[in-house]
Amino acid sequence: MNPTTEVPAPSPVSPSLAGPLKVAVILGSNREGRFGPVVADWLLGRFRDRDDLVAEVVDTADAGLPTALSSSPSPEVAAELAKVTPGLAAADAFVVLTPEYNHSFPASLKALIDWHYEEWRAKPVAFVSYGGVSGGLRAVEQLRLVFAELHAVTVRDTVSFHNAGASFDDAGRHRDPAAPDAAAKAMLDQLAWWASALRTAKEARPYGS
Template identity: 55%
Template sequence: MDINTLKLVVIVASVREGRFGPVVASWVVEQVGLHGGFDAEIVDLADFEIPLSLPAASPKYAGDDYPRPAGMRPLTTALASADAFVVITPEYNHSYPASLKAAIDWHFTQWTAKPVAFVSYGGAAGGRHAVLHLENVLTELHAVTIRDGLAFPHYYKVWQDGRPLDPQAPGYAKTVLDQLAWWAGALKSAREAAPYPA
């Protein structure tokens, strides 16, 4: 990896049996490779035990000393090393999966002053309700959410052989990644110049 390449963590949010998220993640990482502005790592939340019960202290103030389970350390390390995130989420009951909320709540500084883009999928809304909720939550953690994103309504009809059927989808992905790279570079430079005043 070029030391100047930005580190992108692609988060697969759903842990539900039969989930579609890994298919979307593979395609997104392919688009990242074509874009060339990031070194991408897929972080699949199904690979981690993420308890719903949290310690009394907030991770906002505990920093590296926060008492996370040992099995969560690779997740924490990946989030901390990221310059940017792409969250791939379905929509469950007009919101996002509990697995993602738990992963978010176990961390704080790992999200701070970093950009987040969204790729969602679902029924008629294409996961947009989930993204609206995530924008509110991640703003509270001082992350910067990207306005443009990708949404796939009725994903079970519009994907074939691991790819979206819409020929414009790669162009939309490039736009999102261009914006994400701009924010990632700007925020990385700012974090290196001075600590973020959270």
């Protein structure tokens, strides 16, 4: 067998004339007492170190989307969609924050995904997961299949927090930040590369044309 060749990470992408890339950071859990906001605050701190990406939070807890889908949503559902859809539509890329529930991802995240379609197409998706021993990685592997069906591109590198509750102090700071900070940089570099490439490609030729 040939030895595995290490593939270098993409270089950071400089902001184009169109401005920084817009990234929707999606909090996938709406569970009472959820740990997601702690992880989200940590991740948003990594965006402050960059000038090529700007983040906007899309929180599943802000919208009560039903699991029963409809092509003609009621006024009540349309009002809930209005809380999250604009942020998804405007995004050049996504970072999905997800825990792992019973070897999968939360129903609130699946509802957010399934109520949208065009918003995901030809855009890159990165993942930050958290949980116990597995660190949420089984949820991420299932999400890759879901987003492939929606014509999204998932980036290879992820950030995963095993035993997440013990990894952060009471102020929300990671107790040993070197490794997760490096992992986040690699992931965001990949996300920026794909977002820039796909934005340029769609300007030249709309996806699906």
